[in-house]
Amino acid sequence: MLRFLTAGESHGPQLTVIIEGIPANLYLTGEAISKELFKRQGGYGRGRRMQIEKDTVEIMSGVRHGYTLGSPVTLVVTNDDHKHWLNIMGVAPIEESAQANMKRVITKPRPGHADLVGGMKYNHRDLRNVLERSSARETAARVAVGAVCRILLDQLDIEVISRVKSIGGVKDKGVYTIDEIKAKNDSNDVRVVDDAVAQQMRDCIDEAKKAGDSIGGEVEVTALNVPAGLGSYVHYDRKLDGRIAQSVVSINAFKGVSFGAGFNMADMPGSEVQDPIAYNGEGYTRLSNHLGGFEGGMTNGMPIVVNAVMKPIPTLYKPLQSVDIETKAVYQASIERSDSCAVPAASIVCEHAVAFELTRVILEEFQSNYMEQLIEQMTVYRARVKAF
Amino acid sequence: MLRFLTAGESHGPQLTVIIEGIPANLYLTGEAISKELFKRQGGYGRGRRMQIEKDTVEIMSGVRHGYTLGSPVTLVVTNDDHKHWLNIMGVAPIEESAQANMKRVITKPRPGHADLVGGMKYNHRDLRNVLERSSARETAARVAVGAVCRILLDQLDIEVISRVKSIGGVKDKGVYTIDEIKAKNDSNDVRVVDDAVAQQMRDCIDEAKKAGDSIGGEVEVTALNVPAGLGSYVHYDRKLDGRIAQSVVSINAFKGVSFGAGFNMADMPGSEVQDPIAYNGEGYTRLSNHLGGFEGGMTNGMPIVVNAVMKPIPTLYKPLQSVDIETKAVYQASIERSDSCAVPAASIVCEHAVAFELTRVILEEFQSNYMEQLIEQMTVYRARVKAF
Amino acid sequence: MLRFLTAGESHGPQLTVIIEGIPANLYLTGEAISKELFKRQGGYGRGRRMQIEKDTVEIMSGVRHGYTLGSPVTLVVTNDDHKHWLNIMGVAPIEESAQANMKRVITKPRPGHADLVGGMKYNHRDLRNVLERSSARETAARVAVGAVCRILLDQLDIEVISRVKSIGGVKDKGVYTIDEIKAKNDSNDVRVVDDAVAQQMRDCIDEAKKAGDSIGGEVEVTALNVPAGLGSYVHYDRKLDGRIAQSVVSINAFKGVSFGAGFNMADMPGSEVQDPIAYNGEGYTRLSNHLGGFEGGMTNGMPIVVNAVMKPIPTLYKPLQSVDIETKAVYQASIERSDSCAVPAASIVCEHAVAFELTRVILEEFQSNYMEQLIEQMTVYRARVKAF
């Protein structure tokens, strides 16, 4: 069983992740994980902070001479900026008198953020105590977990890729092959396949920025070569699409998720939606993939296609009405520095959330004390599924 | 902590549910639960089976003289039809020779169902062994669980309602007050607010039926008077919207879920999406509800709005290509009897899935050994949140 | 992953169990499960109730024509006696006026039982609301779960047996072979190997009975042919001995558990405690088994030996001081009918708790969608462990 905990505040000393359940003998380096984190930091429309700091992952346990031991893996992303925040975000106690001053107390919650509700729940009257953890900074930890999973999935010839389908209303409506997507998504600062659309998106981002506004968009994650039969229909909480839905919606700013043709299925007749079954001598296949690779909560051997929507980042230059929690006075919430669009980065996070859920279900269902065992079992299983 | 297991095959002796974690002293009767199950069985477009059988819930544990004991609650829905299926779905062993004959072996998987993949996973060559459990019959058990939760939520003045927003492409685009929704959803066989649209939907269902086809749609679930601060941003798996997403997507035929303005947020500027914060002397509120009641994975005190899409039922009169698993011969899958549209019923199931997740998080976060304690805590908490 | 929920009150309509995670294609009948329940009901020193009623398990889901489907298995033990308790333990609401009378309110908690604390926790002023669920009747459900597990383990050539080692101070100090234990434990009404000791125990039970007292004892569970390497040292909650400890201590009246030489290890030098490793050409073995089959929280291939202590049943003819929760008056708690010793039955329950934990860890670590797959994997694994 794979599980993880993440920890760390946005301006705290470090992000920390412990992952428990990774098989022994997986080749794993901090560099390979960092590479995925760099991808998350890119993307047209990010503020300057992203470009300055390069998140680097250090492995602190569970790996010896490049190979996992089977014991819990610790990943650390040190926050170089923390030294400038010691007064405000220091761990150690400070004198009462100094406290109010040093903490730069935040009493003005930003609409669309966790600030106000988090304050209510945990009784924090300094809302920094909320926003430091609710910050999208945490998605770096999620990517780090997913990166380990992707490296593992790679050994099973399973690939997880993502692309951006729309930003701020500009849509890439093309239908692409996997190769077309792979040719563009990682080489393109909006992670979009159609170059003309990509440029329109950049323009749209620029406009939003100029207007002091922000924009969201839609991303698509595709998982390739996933064997049929992961997940199960026998109990609701074993359905893999449901688990992926939870993981995706739990990413900061994600407000919806769907599979295959998604919400369009509301408008399509059943005879067009269901994917006809064929047999090609090599095994079973489907003649289309409207269902996005899932039947009965289980993978059906077709590519898994996950669509997800990210709302515009709620941190705006343009003022939004809010209320000071101390004075109860209405004010116009605005900030000085922000990303105007984080959709390309979010597609990376989404990709890694899906990679985690795929890895989790595989390690749950296959004997997987060490990589060779898992690989062998997967080979046997794939052959059997073909021969069914 | 609230948890449950459901069990039962479509033509087996009974559906069984055990719910663990319900506080003591909740007034609970089989009749009240059955009432919710009746709703699930209604709806324009259901086949005859639904109209004949009325699911009745019997409580077999955890309740004494009408009040819960704090111990696990068992719910049973007896399947009166099982007696006609004894040969095919009997529990007891039968003689090898009789087996093939008695079982009416199914070797033709239906596209869009769990049949083929379930067979591969569990090595069932008689696909009835799959479809009896993967059947949407199980949603009756989910409704039974949710019904108990609704009865509990009712004691906390929390209400969960649902309506149908679109069927087969016909959309009810109106924006309605809660009262308008409540005036129509339960009195209307398509659970739609606009009467003219409702009639168009019925026509659409009739057409699909005539064409031997099926249609899906979109439903909306709204939860009212939910206190701010349920769920948490501190760890991804504690975000309540993520949990609801899992629960909803794990309902049979559900392929997507979103919150508030949902996928439309991809097209909206941030300044329009975020809900401005106001204070009315009585507490905090939001001037709009595009985020559907969630900020940072926590409820923010506004109505929770969940949208979900149901694909058309995959059981069609119109033939779909498939492959016989024994002969590998291509055939045209078709059936004799089916619903053409189950969206109204599905809205009921969705409503109960949401009710479960709300109850689960409340029982997780509040001291709740018995109802009076829970109610008192909720009162104190609500006052505190207002006074923040 | 194997999990279960049990439900049911002592005088309620039925005990219900749902087990989720049993592989498909396990041959399973109600009779085979009932056989284990009968064993639990036997034993010298049980009251009359045990001898009259024979618990019979009916399978209500998850099995078709004698074989499991992979879907959740429901087991029901109907309580024939419930019809005599309808007034007192009926599920349906009754009129307020009738309530006090019909319920025969219990306000006198018995020392050593859950009565008083359960009342405090759940705010039950009629302590019957506690004792109906806290009753050892629930152990029948635990045995039913374990029986399914034993039947599965049997397919993997793993055997779980138990014996009584002491009752009321009378000890069977012999060191026996597995065959000697098996020759006696099931054929003997105190489940003791040494016949002379067995008779002393019966005498001791008779004496306790005459004195209106009760006695406890110590039991031993042995699991044979368990492969090395189940459980893991990598995280504390994956240690199998720890899990077994929880399962055993959670049996009614069990107050302690140990492995192998157990508490005697406090007095032994390390050079005598550790089991030397040998290699016999056929694989590794240990020259002794003081550690009871566990090293580092993992099975080491030797027989698993679990010792557990059961306190005397707290329901006594002999009066014990207690306090009426309404009047606060001191009174002498005593009852009219009870077992004086339940140790032989408890050894059966303990055996089944161990069987569950073994099965759970096996299904967690091995690919186990259906029995043939599990059996094959176990064969491969055993060969590999030998060849290490």
Add this chain to the structure above:
Amino acid sequence: MLRFLTAGESHGPQLTVIIEGIPANLYLTGEAISKELFKRQGGYGRGRRMQIEKDTVEIMSGVRHGYTLGSPVTLVVTNDDHKHWLNIMGVAPIEESAQANMKRVITKPRPGHADLVGGMKYNHRDLRNVLERSSARETAARVAVGAVCRILLDQLDIEVISRVKSIGGVKDKGVYTIDEIKAKNDSNDVRVVDDAVAQQMRDCIDEAKKAGDSIGGEVEVTALNVPAGLGSYVHYDRKLDGRIAQSVVSINAFKGVSFGAGFNMADMPGSEVQDPIAYNGEGYTRLSNHLGGFEGGMTNGMPIVVNAVMKPIPTLYKPLQSVDIETKAVYQASIERSDSCAVPAASIVCEHAVAFELTRVILEEFQSNYMEQLIEQMTVYRARVKAF
């Protein structure tokens, strides 16, 4: 819900712990946690390593200016010695050719350790890959978790203490008041109350050391002022004594656990075992505490008394037979440096394991977003239990 993951190898860069679920606004410093770790490192009979290195805990997340934020708490214990182990335990990949040499491959498993079985399970032919994680070094992480819990429990006036009852057969048979225990346990290098017995134990340890042997013992943990009603009888896995049993047995080298009179209950009549109930105007109490504070798997308001046995450390100077996994040759396992007795330290670990389980159940059952809320709820609850 409180949960944690620990990570780290014995000679790796650091131990890491993430604890999720600690309420906001708990005063928490690294120093306070380190203080508990120092206790673990003490004790007569430890080898030199323990005396040289002082484990120091650094908090890396979840705390700001001395107070918890409600977000996950990261604790790090840096291993200063790691720099001397870089060649052997470095995380980074090394060249294949250098590998065998640099790793100092271990092929000789030590009886009583996880070495051999861990190697089999994870397919490690260098057994260092096992022993680095299976090492009792991990108990430092367990103590760190428990230390946070103790600091929290302290705010609820709950105290957890421990003492040593026997070492190598030398027993402290005295019956002591809490004050007598507290006067001695922390001031005494064997953590024993009776000074004469303490000296016998030291002599016994010295003898074992001289003989190249090791000795184990028995410890007792007592938790004071725990409110009645924690845990529940309604489902087996909610029984708190069962959970404590798992936590204790999962400590390295612990082979058994019992509550109150423990295994002696096998020899006692029921009339002596059960603790009579009394009412003193101030609430309910028990006239004795043979059951160690548990009835029906719930705390009953009396002190919790946990007994546990630790086997002698399996690392001996005195040779034990084992087998080289490469040559299969028999050899005499022996080492150059080791503790001869770790029982005093183990009592500290046990104490912290119990503290964790108590805190976990409290945070599960009480509303506990922040400390003031938890404290207030506990006060209300305690008053209610008294007034029952």
